[in-house]
Amino acid sequence: MDAAPAPHRESRGKGLQPRTLEVLEDVGGTERALAIGTTRLPFRKYFDGAHVNDTDPFADALPTPDAPYERGVLIGQWQVEQILRERLAEFGVHVQLGTEVVEFEQDTDGVTAVLADGERVRAGYLVGCDGGRSRMRKSMGVRFDGTTEETQSMVVGDVEAEGLGRDVWHQWFTSDGGGVALCPMPGTDSFQLQASPELDASGEPLPPSLESFQRIFDRYARVPGVTLTNPTWLSVWRVNVRMVDRMRVGRVLLAGDAAHVHPIAGGLGMNTGIQDAYNLGWKLALTATGQAGPGLLDTYEEERLPVAAWTLGISSDLYAQVLERVKEPGTGIEAAAPPPMGTGYPWSSLAGPAGPAGGSVDDPAVLRPGDRAPDAPCLDASGHPVRLFEVYADPRFTLLGFGAEVADAVDKSAVEHDGLLQGFTVDNDLRDHEGHARRAYGITGPALVLIRPDNHVALFTRDPAEVTAYLTRIVTITPKE
Numbered sequence: 001m002d003a004a005p006a007p008h009r010e011s012r013g014k015g016l017q018p019r020t021l022e023v024l025e026d027v028g029g030t031e032r033a034l035a036i037g038t039t040r041l042p043f044r045k046y047f048d049g050a051h052v053n054d055t056d057p058f059a060d061a062l063p064t065p066d067a068p069y070e071r072g073v074l075i076g077q078w079q080v081e082q083i084l085r086e087r088l089a090e091f092g093v094h095v096q097l098g099t100e101v102v103e104f105e106q107d108t109d110g111v112t113a114v115l116a117d118g119e120r121v122r123a124g125y126l127v128g129c130d131g132g133r134s135r136m137r138k139s140m141g142v143r144f145d146g147t148t149e150e151t152q153s154m155v156v157g158d159v160e161a162e163g164l165g166r167d168v169w170h171q172w173f174t175s176d177g178g179g180v181a182l183c184p185m186p187g188t189d190s191f192q193l194q195a196s197p198e199l200d201a202s203g204e205p206l207p208p209s210l211e212s213f214q215r216i217f218d219r220y221a222r223v224p225g226v227t228l229t230n231p232t233w234l235s236v237w238r239v240n241v242r243m244v245d246r247m248r249v250g251r252v253l254l255a256g257d258a259a260h261v262h263p264i265a266g267g268l269g270m271n272t273g274i275q276d277a278y279n280l281g282w283k284l285a286l287t288a289t290g291q292a293g294p295g296l297l298d299t300y301e302e303e304r305l306p307v308a309a310w311t312l313g314i315s316s317d318l319y320a321q322v323l324e325r326v327k328e329p330g331t332g333i334e335a336a337a338p339p340p341m342g343t344g345y346p347w348s349s350l351a352g353p354a355g356p357a358g359g360s361v362d363d364p365a366v367l368r369p370g371d372r373a374p375d376a377p378c379l380d381a382s383g384h385p386v387r388l389f390e391v392y393a394d395p396r397f398t399l400l401g402f403g404a405e406v407a408d409a410v411d412k413s414a415v416e417h418d419g420l421l422q423g424f425t426v427d428n429d430l431r432d433h434e435g436h437a438r439r440a441y442g443i444t445g446p447a448l449v450l451i452r453p454d455n456h457v458a459l460f461t462r463d464p465a466e467v468t469a470y471l472t473r474i475v476t477i478t479p480k481e
Helices: 018-026 030-036 077-090 136-141 208-221 269-288 293-326 388-392 404-416 434-442 464-476
Strands: 042-046 050-055 101-106 112-115 120-123 127-130 144-162 169-173 177-186 190-193 227-244 252-254 377-380 386-387 396-401 419-428 447-451 457-461
Touching: 018 030, 018 269, 018 388, 030 077, 077 227, 101 136, 127 136, 127 447, 136 252, 144 208, 177 208, 190 208, 208 227, 227 293, 269 293, 377 434, 386 388, 396 404, 396 434, 404 419, 404 447, 404 464, 447 464, 457 464
Parallel strands: 042 169, 127 252, 396 419
Antiparallel strands: 042 050, 101 112, 112 120, 144 190, 144 227, 169 177, 177 190, 377 386, 396 447, 447 457
């Protein structure tokens, strides 16, 4: 359900990171995102009106067999949402627009949501994804700890800019600390504008408007003949650094900005929200269908709350770095180059045994249970190319068996846990013809590797009984006291 009467067309969060592209590939959205967006857009920096340089901070990034997306994609948030709505529609699911949940009641069996028109809707669980001002969060009674810096703000919006080239991300900064940036949004005629706010006579920020945007542009860019037109989004962004103390109260959960807000530096906002949903989705699906015990939902908060805390910390640090670095000619937004995210949950109670193939948990270079599962090019039984990510694009757990010695165990486990597990023997069902899979997973002998539905390593072992024990725990896991 979405309270908005129609889908918005605002650029908002405008970048998908490599890990988020992997997430979207798993649900069938990455190819569409790459077709709409762009992965290569040079940054053009100006200082006090003069062109200083053009840079591509990701010029040296190359795909690898275990990580196929070497750089993110520039794409408007509204376009990402449209891709996901279209994908849902292919499964016969449609987002109900103009439908606002104003309150809810929960009991031991489910949740009753009360809509703005008085209608009552009954469901097993409710997930609040209703943004930084979340009504659901307030109704849950959870804390939203942190700070809001009213004095640190920025105006943002979508405008057309007649006379300005669309082949670079323009970034103008000045020696007095001000600046404006215009980023061409793929698939549109618009630029996303980000700028220091215009101040009134008393030093207070003026509300965003097309006229104010033009004055800001003229002041900082100093480019005659460029006219800003057709504003389709005008907004103000303030520095909020806040997160909840809990992401779940009974059968009601929070995801995205409803649970955490932070500086825009690094472009982590939309990505973090998507990865929240990815982590929660498979757990909610297994729990709601009775394939997992209700305690599995406890691991959502266990895994994602530390990620939220990390996101607040790193984005705040990056924002501070940008404010300092843009005072130097030739430095722009790349001072907040996005850090790797979505690399895993090695602290999680769902991180099973490491076994002989897992290596030392003290060595960050060694793949551990809880880590992101790498990709690798293989061949299927017919000799056709297939990637591990394609194999993992399934709502079930995946058991990879390396070596003929474990082939029978893989087949037996798939039968015993039908509906919860799919199994593949490497060099039988899959051929690791170039050795990339073994290298990526650190395999040197017979091994079983269990992969979660969200493509994280569950466990390494040579003992099929440990696979059974792990899956049995998933089925029977009870809530924490």
